[in-house]
Amino acid sequence: MPPADKTCASCGRRIEWRKKWERDWDDVLYCSDVCRRRKVSAVDRELETGIRTLLATRSATATICPSDVVRAMTADEDEWRSLMEPVRRAARRMVAAGEVEITQGGKVVDPSTAKGPIRIRRRRS
Incomplete structure:
Protein backbone atom coordinates (compact mmCIF):
# COMPACT_ATOMS: atom_id res chain seq x y z
CA MET A 1 0.00 0.00 0.00
CA LYS A 39 10.61 27.37 -4.16
CA VAL A 40 8.79 29.86 -1.89
CA SER A 41 9.96 33.46 -2.30
CA ALA A 42 9.55 36.56 -0.16
CA VAL A 43 6.74 37.66 -2.51
CA ASP A 44 4.97 34.35 -1.87
CA ARG A 45 5.18 34.95 1.88
CA GLU A 46 3.85 38.51 1.38
CA LEU A 47 0.88 37.10 -0.52
CA GLU A 48 0.14 34.67 2.32
CA THR A 49 0.28 37.59 4.76
CA GLY A 50 -1.99 39.57 2.43
CA ILE A 51 -4.56 36.75 2.47
CA ARG A 52 -4.46 36.59 6.27
CA THR A 53 -4.75 40.38 6.58
CA LEU A 54 -7.66 40.66 4.16
CA LEU A 55 -9.54 37.79 5.80
CA ALA A 56 -9.00 39.41 9.21
CA THR A 57 -10.75 42.58 8.01
CA ARG A 58 -13.82 40.64 6.86
CA SER A 59 -16.52 38.86 8.82
CA ALA A 60 -15.83 35.31 9.97
CA THR A 61 -18.01 33.83 7.20
CA ALA A 62 -16.78 36.09 4.37
CA THR A 63 -14.78 34.94 1.37
CA ILE A 64 -12.23 36.84 -0.69
CA CYS A 65 -11.18 36.61 -4.30
CA PRO A 66 -7.47 36.12 -5.06
CA SER A 67 -7.65 39.34 -7.09
CA ASP A 68 -8.67 41.24 -3.93
CA VAL A 69 -5.34 40.27 -2.38
CA VAL A 70 -3.19 41.36 -5.31
CA ARG A 71 -5.16 44.55 -5.89
CA ALA A 72 -4.60 45.47 -2.24
CA MET A 73 -0.86 44.98 -2.77
CA THR A 74 -0.40 46.78 -6.10
CA ALA A 75 -2.19 49.24 -8.35
CA ASP A 76 -0.12 48.33 -11.43
CA GLU A 77 -2.35 46.41 -13.88
CA ASP A 78 0.54 44.40 -15.38
CA GLU A 79 1.89 43.38 -11.99
CA TRP A 80 -1.64 42.60 -10.78
CA ARG A 81 -2.17 40.04 -13.53
CA SER A 82 1.25 38.45 -13.03
CA LEU A 83 0.50 37.88 -9.33
CA MET A 84 -2.77 35.98 -9.84
CA GLU A 85 -1.19 32.52 -10.09
CA PRO A 86 1.24 33.19 -7.19
CA VAL A 87 -1.69 34.17 -4.94
CA ARG A 88 -3.51 30.97 -5.91
CA ARG A 89 -0.34 29.01 -5.02
CA ALA A 90 -0.20 30.85 -1.68
CA ALA A 91 -3.83 29.92 -0.99
CA ARG A 92 -3.14 26.26 -1.82
CA ARG A 93 -0.17 26.23 0.59
CA MET A 94 -2.41 27.77 3.26
CA VAL A 95 -5.03 25.05 2.64
CA ALA A 96 -2.33 22.43 3.19
CA ALA A 97 -1.38 24.18 6.44
CA GLY A 98 -5.02 24.10 7.56
CA GLU A 99 -5.48 27.88 7.63
CA VAL A 100 -8.01 28.46 4.84
CA GLU A 101 -10.39 26.70 2.47
CA ILE A 102 -10.83 27.22 -1.25
CA THR A 103 -14.39 27.31 -2.52
CA GLN A 104 -16.22 27.39 -5.83
CA GLY A 105 -19.93 28.06 -5.91
CA GLY A 106 -19.96 28.12 -2.10
CA LYS A 107 -18.63 24.56 -1.81
CA VAL A 108 -15.17 23.58 -0.59
CA VAL A 109 -13.10 22.13 -3.45
CA ASP A 110 -9.81 20.27 -3.72
CA PRO A 111 -7.23 23.00 -4.39
CA SER A 112 -5.13 20.62 -6.50
CA THR A 113 -7.88 20.15 -9.06
CA ALA A 114 -9.84 23.43 -8.87
CA LYS A 115 -10.14 25.12 -12.25
CA GLY A 116 -11.60 28.55 -12.86
CA PRO A 117 -12.60 31.24 -10.38
CA ILE A 118 -12.06 30.46 -6.72
CA ARG A 119 -12.81 32.13 -3.40
CA ILE A 120 -10.76 31.89 -0.21
CA ARG A 121 -12.25 31.74 3.27
CA ARG A 122 -11.15 30.99 6.80
CA ARG A 123 -11.19 27.32 7.65
CA ARG A 124 -14.41 26.22 9.28
CA SER A 125 -14.62 23.38 11.75
Whole structure:
Protein backbone atom coordinates (compact mmCIF):
# COMPACT_ATOMS: atom_id res chain seq x y z
CA MET A 1 0.00 0.00 0.00
CA PRO A 2 1.50 3.36 -1.00
CA PRO A 3 2.04 6.03 1.65
CA ALA A 4 -0.26 9.03 1.93
CA ASP A 5 -0.05 11.82 -0.64
CA LYS A 6 1.97 14.94 0.17
CA THR A 7 1.59 18.60 -0.69
CA CYS A 8 4.14 20.44 -2.85
CA ALA A 9 6.07 22.99 -0.76
CA SER A 10 5.97 25.49 -3.62
CA CYS A 11 2.60 25.30 -5.38
CA GLY A 12 0.49 23.55 -2.75
CA ARG A 13 -0.79 20.89 -5.13
CA ARG A 14 -1.01 17.25 -4.14
CA ILE A 15 2.02 15.09 -4.92
CA GLU A 16 0.87 11.58 -5.63
CA TRP A 17 3.13 8.71 -4.66
CA ARG A 18 5.07 7.06 -7.46
CA LYS A 19 6.82 3.74 -7.37
CA LYS A 20 10.09 5.32 -8.56
CA TRP A 21 10.10 7.53 -5.43
CA GLU A 22 9.69 4.58 -3.07
CA ARG A 23 13.16 4.90 -1.49
CA ASP A 24 13.15 8.73 -1.45
CA TRP A 25 9.50 9.48 -0.57
CA ASP A 26 10.41 11.14 2.74
CA ASP A 27 12.72 13.57 0.88
CA VAL A 28 10.24 14.54 -1.88
CA LEU A 29 9.16 18.17 -1.32
CA TYR A 30 8.23 19.43 -4.79
CA CYS A 31 5.88 18.14 -7.48
CA SER A 32 8.10 19.18 -10.40
CA ASP A 33 11.43 20.66 -11.44
CA VAL A 34 9.68 24.01 -11.98
CA CYS A 35 8.48 24.07 -8.37
CA ARG A 36 11.90 22.93 -7.14
CA ARG A 37 13.50 25.92 -8.90
CA ARG A 38 10.77 28.37 -7.86
CA LYS A 39 10.61 27.37 -4.16
CA VAL A 40 8.79 29.86 -1.89
CA SER A 41 9.96 33.46 -2.30
CA ALA A 42 9.55 36.56 -0.16
CA VAL A 43 6.74 37.66 -2.51
CA ASP A 44 4.97 34.35 -1.87
CA ARG A 45 5.18 34.95 1.88
CA GLU A 46 3.85 38.51 1.38
CA LEU A 47 0.88 37.10 -0.52
CA GLU A 48 0.14 34.67 2.32
CA THR A 49 0.28 37.59 4.76
CA GLY A 50 -1.99 39.57 2.43
CA ILE A 51 -4.56 36.75 2.47
CA ARG A 52 -4.46 36.59 6.27
CA THR A 53 -4.75 40.38 6.58
CA LEU A 54 -7.66 40.66 4.16
CA LEU A 55 -9.54 37.79 5.80
CA ALA A 56 -9.00 39.41 9.21
CA THR A 57 -10.75 42.58 8.01
CA ARG A 58 -13.82 40.64 6.86
CA SER A 59 -16.52 38.86 8.82
CA ALA A 60 -15.83 35.31 9.97
CA THR A 61 -18.01 33.83 7.20
CA ALA A 62 -16.78 36.09 4.37
CA THR A 63 -14.78 34.94 1.37
CA ILE A 64 -12.23 36.84 -0.69
CA CYS A 65 -11.18 36.61 -4.30
CA PRO A 66 -7.47 36.12 -5.06
CA SER A 67 -7.65 39.34 -7.09
CA ASP A 68 -8.67 41.24 -3.93
CA VAL A 69 -5.34 40.27 -2.38
CA VAL A 70 -3.19 41.36 -5.31
CA ARG A 71 -5.16 44.55 -5.89
CA ALA A 72 -4.60 45.47 -2.24
CA MET A 73 -0.86 44.98 -2.77
CA THR A 74 -0.40 46.78 -6.10
CA ALA A 75 -2.19 49.24 -8.35
CA ASP A 76 -0.12 48.33 -11.43
CA GLU A 77 -2.35 46.41 -13.88
CA ASP A 78 0.54 44.40 -15.38
CA GLU A 79 1.89 43.38 -11.99
CA TRP A 80 -1.64 42.60 -10.78
CA ARG A 81 -2.17 40.04 -13.53
CA SER A 82 1.25 38.45 -13.03
CA LEU A 83 0.50 37.88 -9.33
CA MET A 84 -2.77 35.98 -9.84
CA GLU A 85 -1.19 32.52 -10.09
CA PRO A 86 1.24 33.19 -7.19
CA VAL A 87 -1.69 34.17 -4.94
CA ARG A 88 -3.51 30.97 -5.91
CA ARG A 89 -0.34 29.01 -5.02
CA ALA A 90 -0.20 30.85 -1.68
CA ALA A 91 -3.83 29.92 -0.99
CA ARG A 92 -3.14 26.26 -1.82
CA ARG A 93 -0.17 26.23 0.59
CA MET A 94 -2.41 27.77 3.26
CA VAL A 95 -5.03 25.05 2.64
CA ALA A 96 -2.33 22.43 3.19
CA ALA A 97 -1.38 24.18 6.44
CA GLY A 98 -5.02 24.10 7.56
CA GLU A 99 -5.48 27.88 7.63
CA VAL A 100 -8.01 28.46 4.84
CA GLU A 101 -10.39 26.70 2.47
CA ILE A 102 -10.83 27.22 -1.25
CA THR A 103 -14.39 27.31 -2.52
CA GLN A 104 -16.22 27.39 -5.83
CA GLY A 105 -19.93 28.06 -5.91
CA GLY A 106 -19.96 28.12 -2.10
CA LYS A 107 -18.63 24.56 -1.81
CA VAL A 108 -15.17 23.58 -0.59
CA VAL A 109 -13.10 22.13 -3.45
CA ASP A 110 -9.81 20.27 -3.72
CA PRO A 111 -7.23 23.00 -4.39
CA SER A 112 -5.13 20.62 -6.50
CA THR A 113 -7.88 20.15 -9.06
CA ALA A 114 -9.84 23.43 -8.87
CA LYS A 115 -10.14 25.12 -12.25
CA GLY A 116 -11.60 28.55 -12.86
CA PRO A 117 -12.60 31.24 -10.38
CA ILE A 118 -12.06 30.46 -6.72
CA ARG A 119 -12.81 32.13 -3.40
CA ILE A 120 -10.76 31.89 -0.21
CA ARG A 121 -12.25 31.74 3.27
CA ARG A 122 -11.15 30.99 6.80
CA ARG A 123 -11.19 27.32 7.65
CA ARG A 124 -14.41 26.22 9.28
CA SER A 125 -14.62 23.38 11.75
